[in-house]
Amino acid sequence: MPTPERTSLDEIVDAAARLLDEGGPSAVTMQAVAQAVGVKAPSLYKRVRDRETLLARVGERAADELTARLTAASDDLNALLIAFRRFGHDRPEAFRLLFTTVVDADRLAATSAPVLRATTSAVGEKHALDAARLLTAWATGFVTMELGGAFRLGGDLDQAYDYGRAHLVASLSNAHDGDRPAQGS
Structure with a gap:
């Protein structure tokens, strides 16, 4: 038996x-x-199989949770950026784990779908990927630095994030399909 x-x-x-x-x-x-x-x-x-496989499973779950949060934000760029930062604050170690090689790239790529939908809605299909990369890189950098204690000049980090978020969203919301900043601008 x-x-x-x-x-x-x-x-x-x-x-x-x-x-x-x-x-x-x-x-x-x-x-x-x-x-x-x-x-x-x-x-x-x-x-x-081993610890790395176990961490990969944890990372998959974290990616799924982040995807669900971003999906719930719908096509609202502000809500997306707020949800992304909130996930980093709620689950800082899982957030960090997402950006390691242990997490399956395809599973992590699924988190891009809600971002791409929102940026397509904001800037059109032609520049949706560029806009998604801009938002993701800025938000990831900000939250990573914030969690790591890298902002040492004082000031209110909530206010700083809101400032950056508002300016990024405004710049994308005012973008016209086909318009690109001139080189060196």
């Missing part, structure tokens, strides 16, 4: 995500996850 299953892949990934949120990637060890789900570490290998 086979041994009864004591834990599921979902429970394992949930535990790993909690450990990630609480202590960063170094806290996600097979031993710690096993303890969190009430099994011995070797039992985890029935569900996941």
